[in-house]
Amino acid sequence: MKYIGIDLGGTNIKIGLVDLETGTMLGSKSVPTLAREGHDAVMQRMADLALEIIAEHKLTKAEIGGIGIGVPGLLDLTNGTTKFLPNLPGNWPDIPLRETITKNTGIPTAILNDARAITYGEWKFGAGRGVETMACFTLGTGVGGGLVINSKLHLGSLGVAGELGHQTIDYNGPVCGCGNHGCLEAYATGPAIAAMGVKAVMQGLTTSIGKLVNYDLNKIGPDTIAQAARNGDAVAKEIYNQVGMYYGIAIRNVCVFLLPEKVVLAGGVAAAGELLFEPIRKTLRERTNIVPVAQVEVVQAQLGNNAGVIGVALWAKEQIGK
Numbered sequence: 001m002k003y004i005g006i007d008l009g010g011t012n013i014k015i016g017l018v019d020l021e022t023g024t025m026l027g028s029k030s031v032p033t034l035a036r037e038g039h040d041a042v043m044q045r046m047a048d049l050a051l052e053i054i055a056e057h058k059l060t061k062a063e064i065g066g067i068g069i070g071v072p073g074l075l076d077l078t079n080g081t082t083k084f085l086p087n088l089p090g091n092w093p094d095i096p097l098r099e100t101i102t103k104n105t106g107i108p109t110a111i112l113n114d115a116r117a118i119t120y121g122e123w124k125f126g127a128g129r130g131v132e133t134m135a136c137f138t139l140g141t142g143v144g145g146g147l148v149i150n151s152k153l154h155l156g157s158l159g160v161a162g163e164l165g166h167q168t169i170d171y172n173g174p175v176c177g178c179g180n181h182g183c184l185e186a187y188a189t190g191p192a193i194a195a196m197g198v199k200a201v202m203q204g205l206t207t208s209i210g211k212l213v214n215y216d217l218n219k220i221g222p223d224t225i226a227q228a229a230r231n232g233d234a235v236a237k238e239i240y241n242q243v244g245m246y247y248g249i250a251i252r253n254v255c256v257f258l259l260p261e262k263v264v265l266a267g268g269v270a271a272a273g274e275l276l277f278e279p280i281r282k283t284l285r286e287r288t289n290i291v292p293v294a295q296v297e298v299v300q301a302q303l304g305n306n307a308g309v310i311g312v313a314l315w316a317k318e319q320i321g322k
Contacts, residue, residue, distance in 0.1 A: 023125030068316030119146025121311025248283025
């Protein structure tokens with residue numbers, strides 16, 4: 001039995017046909033979300049994609065155990081509806097996503113927050129294989145997260161637990177998009193890292209960051225700053241030291257109350273590798289005395305852009321039970 005995973009993004013919809021015996025993608029495709037056309041059009045596009053990938057692989061609907069959809073925002077898992085999707089026009093309040101896709105495809109469907117889907121995929125088939133307790137941070141334009149506790153995806157009583165990016169790391173900090181002050185997400189997203197690089201260039205600090213993009217400040221991103229840091233740029237290194245410290249504080253908090261066997265970092269920002277991981281580990285060592293934090297492995301995710309698709313396909317299998 002094969003399963004379909006769909007990653008609904010603000011820019012693109014990615015779909016994959018997944019073999020859950022091995023965690024491998026048998027086929028995938030991506031199309032623009034075109035979210036401004038409205039939720040009905042986007043849901044129809046997802047349903048059409050599911051039917052297309054089934055036909056392309058010469059399968060029947062009966063050979064598909066279910067469809068899983070990873071969604072970027074707040075969901076009502078009990079009713080299968082979206083509650084608030086901040087990156088999609090209209091925010092999708094109370095949209096019957098699960099029911100609509102099931103009706104339009106004739107295939108049972110399950111939904112899950114996209115960061116939790118990445119967490120689940122990495123735990124089962126990626127960097128978290130073999131552990132019972134794991135935390136995952138997804139580092140990109142926002143900071144998402146998820147928890148696996150005793151080999152179960154932990155969602156809490158309302159299905160929304162695991163928002164690791166919205167823990168407070170400085171109660172006097174800047175306002176976060178969620179309305180709180182000083183969340184990790186207010187400090188350490190991809191755009192926040194880019195802004196640090198732009199600020200350094202505009203202040204006239206001695207750095208090669210601007211030169212790498214011919215002084216087009218709009219082109220400065222986390223990868224630009226990482227490249228400068230690897231080339232020995234002291235300003236760029238300090239930016240990643242600072243960001244790593246922020247992540248280290250957040251991971252320290254998770255270690256104190258959960259003590260996971262592994263902490264997995266996924267997403268584009270995590271591609272900085274040791275530029276980020278070294279200050280994270282340093283912060284953990286310096287700030288954690290109450291639990292044996294040296295036993296916690298902080299590692300990079302392994303499944304790349306496929307993690308969410310694989311994870312939500314796995315979730316669909318568990319929820320639908322075929």
